[in-house]
Every structure is written in structure tokens, then in C-alpha cells.
Amino acid sequence: xxxxxxxxxxxxxxxxxxxxxxxxxxxxxxxxxxxxxxxxxxxxxxxxxxxxxxxxxxxxxxxxxxxxxxxxxxxxxxxxxxxxxxxxxxxxxxxxxxxxxxxxxxxxxxxxxxxxxxxxxxxxxxxxxxxxxxxxxxxxxxxxxxxxxxxxxxxxxxxxxxxxxxxxxxxxxxxxxxxxxxxxxxxxxxxxxxxxxxxxxxxxxxxxxxxxxxxxxxxxxxxxxxxxxxxxxxxxxxxxxxxxxxxxxxxxxxxxxxxxxxxxxxxxxxxxxxxxxx
Amino acid sequence: xxxxxxxxxxxxxxxxxxxxxxxxxxxxxxxxxxxxxxxxxxxxxxxxxxxxxxxxxxxxxxxxxxxxxxxxxxxxxxxxxxxxxxxxxxxxxxxxxxxxxxxxxxxxxxxxxxxxxxxxxxxxxxxxxxxxxxxxxxxxxxxxxxxxxxxxxxxxxxxxxxxxxxxxxxxxxxxxxxxxxxxxxxxxxxxxxxxxxxxxxxxxxxxxxxxxxxxxxxxxxxxxxxxxxxxxxxxxxxxxxxxxxxxxxxxxxxxxx
Numbered sequence: 327x328x329x330x331x332x333x334x335x336x337x338x339x340x341x342x343x344x345x346x347x348x349x350x351x352x353x354x355x356x357x358x359x360x361x362x363x364x365x366x367x368x369x370x371x372x373x374x375x376x377x378x379x380x381x382x383x384x385x386x387x388x389x390x391x392x393x394x395x396x397x398x399x400x401x402x403x404x405x406x407x408x409x410x411x412x413x414x415x416x417x418x419x420x421x422x423x424x425x426x427x428x429x430x431x432x433x434x435x436x437x438x439x440x441x442x443x444x445x446x447x448x449x450x451x452x453x454x455x456x457x458x459x460x461x462x463x464x465x466x467x468x469x470x471x472x473x474x475x476x477x478x479x480x481x482x483x484x485x486x487x488x489x490x491x492x493x494x495x496x497x498x499x500x501x502x503x504x505x506x507x508x509x510x511x512x513x514x515x516x517x518x519x520x521x522x523x524x525x526x527x528x529x530x531x532x533x534x535x536x537x538x539x540x541x542x543x544x545x546x547x548x549x550x551x552x553x554x555x556x557x558x559x560x561x562x563x564x565x566x567x568x569x570x571x572x573x574x575x576x577x578x579x580x581x582x583x584x585x586x587x588x589x590x591x592x593x594x595x596x597x598x599x600x601x602x603x604x
Numbered sequence: 605x606x607x608x609x610x611x612x613x614x615x616x617x618x619x620x621x622x623x624x625x626x627x628x629x630x631x632x633x634x635x636x637x638x639x640x641x642x643x644x645x646x647x648x649x650x651x652x653x654x655x656x657x658x659x660x661x662x663x664x665x666x667x668x669x670x671x672x673x674x675x676x677x678x679x680x681x682x683x684x685x686x687x688x689x690x691x692x693x694x695x696x697x698x699x700x701x702x703x704x705x706x707x708x709x710x711x712x713x714x715x716x717x718x719x720x721x722x723x724x725x726x727x728x729x730x731x732x733x734x735x736x737x738x739x740x741x742x743x744x745x746x747x748x749x750x751x752x753x754x755x756x757x758x759x760x761x762x763x764x765x766x767x768x769x770x771x772x773x774x775x776x777x778x779x780x781x782x783x784x785x786x787x788x789x790x791x792x793x794x795x796x797x798x799x800x801x802x803x804x805x806x807x808x809x810x811x812x813x814x815x816x817x818x819x820x821x822x823x824x825x826x827x828x829x830x831x832x833x834x835x836x837x838x839x840x841x842x843x844x845x846x847x848x849x850x851x852x853x854x855x856x857x858x859x860x861x
Binding site for chain 1: 653654655675677678679681683685687688689690698699701702730732750
């Protein structure tokens with residue numbers, strides 16, 4: 327019926343209807359793949375163009391020094407020892423704040439994930455306090471804790487705590503209930519269900535949370551050091567900006583970027599080791 | 605050891621799911637539970653296995669579990685419920701870790717369970733590397749490892765293709781053939797029910813009540829004979845005529861929900 331109808335409308339002649347025609351492929355796209363080299367090539371091209379623009383005098387080096395000047399600044403900082411001095415202060419603050427915030431976040435996150443009472447109370451507090459920019463609390467924390475390291479570390483810990491708690495209880499919630507019921511059906515005790523079922527089941531979400539909290543910690547340490555610190559990468563970047571030493575300023579930014587990349591690699595490594603079963 | 609459903613009723617909020625269900629699973633007996641979709645078969649199994657508190661009535665057991673039984677009432681789950689981060693061996697070992705068995709005893713039990721389910725060569729494999737049928741074998745090996753008195757099986761073959769179902773059905777017939785272990789077998793597949801069960805409890809549509817209890821007049825070993833096939837088909841047909849109208853009503857009800 328359809329063929330006849332088409333012919334009546336003057337569609338292709340009969341021999342085209344009988345000749346085999348290739349079925350058009352329609353399944354292309356929507357499967358993006360990151361090439362191994364394309365990203366590095368693009369980065370090299372951008373740096374190359376930036377260097378060319380600086381060397382040719384197209385850009386004022388005071389506003390944007392070329393990559394070679396930044397590399398020289400980093401080398402000088404490394405040789406003089408200033409880089410390590412600033413970096414060690416920042417790492418100490420990030421490390422201490424991140425560990426404190428993570429431990430507290432994991433404990434509270436598990437409590438919210440496992441206890442109705444903690445869930446009722448905890449989610450209300452977290453919903454109310456999570457959106458506050460933690461750096462806004464630094465002056466208050468300085469009042470409470472003095473002008474030493476404690477307020478900076480506490481600011482980082484607070485920032486890390488909320489994101490960790492949320493990722494932990496989300497992870498606990500996402501553990502398939504059938505696995506918990508299976509464990510209960512074998513009379514596995516509560517603590518063993520938490521250790522052997524809920525912890526590994528929540529780990530993917532917890533590690534994703536680590537990726538976020540590492541960025542939060544980096545952001546907060548720089549902000550806190552810019553507000554009230556003599557040493558640290560944030561303080562160094564601020565001083566360089568005040569003195570219009572843009573090569574030093576960008577050296578600090580590059581170091582922060584490398585630090586962030588190193589932390590990302592570490593979390594990738596942890597995911598590969600701990601989540602190999604996925 | 606007998607398992608008794610004693611006047612069990614259950615509601616989920618305003619929704620009545622089970623209404624005064626009573627029957628007994630005697631030691632070594634295989635009882636299938638069939639009924640239209642949503643009649644509360646899986647809910648009943650959860651109550652019988654102690655995973656759900658009934659609104660009314662009780663799940664009870666009577667008599668002594670078999671010597672050495674570590675978990676007299678043991679589930680085999682429809683979705684296998686394997687720990688994806690554990691190997692086959694670790695999954696089978698999981699319920700044994702808190703039973704007081706030492707390492708050597710655990711290893712012996714695991715080896716036996718893996719051998720009985722044909723998994724000895726897959727002990728270091730992760731669930732994601734296994735087919736559906738092999739995953740369910742791991743679930744069965746894990747259940748066998750705790751030496752249950754009664755297996756509580758919630759549609760254990762429904763997630764599998766027909767060939768794998770057939771192979772696992774043969775395994776179930778072999779495992780339950782000795783009469784040392786009983787089972788409650790929840791299924792919507794009447795063929796599975798007549799092949800495996802000694803008695804079939806037919807539930808009505810929601811709220812599920814015991815509509816009829818049908819005994820299979822053949823031993824499991826007799827059911828493999830060609831002559832028995834006709835009898836089994838006739839039984840299956842009788843069961844279907846019992847359920848058909850309510851199954852249609854239940855399906856319409858689900859579609860309108």
C-alpha cells in the first residue's frame with residue numbers, strides 16, 4: 327500500500343525501489359573520549375603563543391610576564407629557599423585543617439547516615455551552615471582563637487568538614503539496601519556491617535568528596551593567608567601583587583596549580599587502589 | 605526444623621499486603637509460594653526470614669536446626685546481593701567471619717561450598733567479571749556455607765536468561781534432593797514451582813491470603829521422567845487457572861497505580 331502511494335506521488339522510479347540501498351549510519355557522536363596527547367599539545371600551544379606574545383612585545387610584561395620569566399622566578403624562589411619556606415607553611419595549614427575537617431566530617435557523616443536522631447539534627451545544621459562562605463568566619467575565629475595558626479586551620483577544617491560530612495552521608499545513603507539486608511540475614515553484627523558493607527560501599531562517594539575538599543582547602547588556605555599571614559603561598563602572592571612583581575605573583579599561582587594537580591593525582595591513585603573492583 | 609507462618613498479616617501504611625497467612629514448612633520440605641504480582645510473596649518471605657516485622661501474627665520455628673548449622677534460615681536473593689568489592693571466595697567467607705570458625709575451618713567450609721556449586725576455579729574472581737548465572741551460584745555457595753536448615757529463595761532465577769535458569773534449576777533439584785535442607789521458594793514461574801516444590805501455596809491477589817495449598821504427587825526424582833511431564837503440565841495448567849483471573853486484575857491494578 328505504501329509503495330503504491332509513493333509511486334502515485336511521483337517518487338523514485340521502480341528500479342530504485344528494488345535496488346539495494348545502504349542503510350545510513352545514524353549512531354555517531356555522544357561518546358566523547360579524551361585523547362592522551364591532545365590536552366598537552368593544546369597546553370603547549372597556548373604557552374608557546376603566550377611566550378611569543380611576550381617576546382614580541384605584544385603584551386606588557388608588567389601585566390602578563392611571559393612563561394619564561396615565570397619559570398625564572400620559580401627557579402630563583404626554589405634556589406633561595408623561599409619557595410619551600412612558603413610552601414611548607416601552606417602545606418602545614420592545609421594538611422592539619424584537612425585532616426581535622428575530614429575526621430570530623432567522616433564521624434558526623436556516618437552518624438547522619440546511620441542514626442535517625444543524628445540525621446534529624448545533623449542535616450538541619452548542615453543545611454543551615456554549609457552555604458556560609460567559611461572565609462567570612464575567619465575574623466570571628468581570630469577573635470575566638472587568637473591571631474596565630476589556629477583560626478586559619480579552623481577555617482580550612484570547617485570548609486572541609488561540611489563537604490566531607492555531606493559526601494559521607496550521601497555515600498552511606500547510596501549503599502545498596504539489599505547488601506545491608508543480606509548481611510543482616512546472616513546475623514552479621516552492626517559494627518561488621520558498617521566496616522565490611524557500608525564503608526566500602528560509601529568509599530566512591532567519600533573519595534569524590536576528598537577531591538572537592540582538597541580544592542576547598544586550597545582555596546581557603548590562600549584566602550586565609552592573604553588575610554592574616556606572613557608566610558605561605560597566599561601571603562607570598564599578595565605581597566608580590568602589592569609590589570607589582572607579577573612574575574613572582576604568577577610563580578605563586580603556578581605553584582598552587584601544581585599543588586592542586588599533585589593532590590588530584592594522589593586521589594586518582596587512591597581511587598585506582600581502593601576502587602579497583604568497580 | 606519446621607518453619608511456621610502463624611496468622612501473618614502485614615500492611616505498608618494504609619496498604620494491606622498480607623491477610624492472615626498460615627502454613628508450615630516441614631523439615632526438608634520445599635514449599636513454593638506463587639500468586640499474582642503484588643500479592644505479598646516477597647514480603648511474606650522477608651517476614652519468615654526475620655527481615656521484616658509483621659503487623660500481626662508471627663513467624664516461628666520448631667524443632668532443632670541441623671547440627672553445625674550457622675544460620676538456619678538463609679536467604680538466596682533475586683539480585684544475588686554480592687559484595688562487589690569482594691572476590692567469590694571473600695563473598696562466600698563473608699557470613700562465616702563472625703561465627704567463631706577459625707581460618708582453617710572457614711577454608712574447609714568455603715572449599716566445600718565452592719566445589720558443590722562448581723565455582724572452585726573462580727575463587728579469585730570479582731562479581732562484575734561473572735555472568736548472571738555464575739553470580740547466583742556464588743549466592744547459593746554463600747548460603748550453603750552456613751549449612752542452613754531452610755533456604756529462603758526470593759525469585760532466585762528471575763533475573764537470568766532461560767538457559768541459565770534451566771541449568772540452575774537442575775542444581776536446585778540436586779541440592780534439595782537429599783531432603784536434608786528445606787526451602788521456601790517464591791516465584792511467579794509455575795513451571796519452576798511444580799518442578800521443585802513438594803507443596804505449592806497459592807496466594808490470592810493483594811492483600812495476599814492462602815487461597816489453596818497444592819501438593820505435588822510426585823517425588824523430585826520422578827519428575828524428570830517423560831511420563832511425569834504430562835502430569836506436571838496438567839498441574840501447571842490447574843495452577844494457572846487458579847491464578848489467571850487475579851493475575852489479570854493485579855496487572856490492571858498495577859497499570860492504573
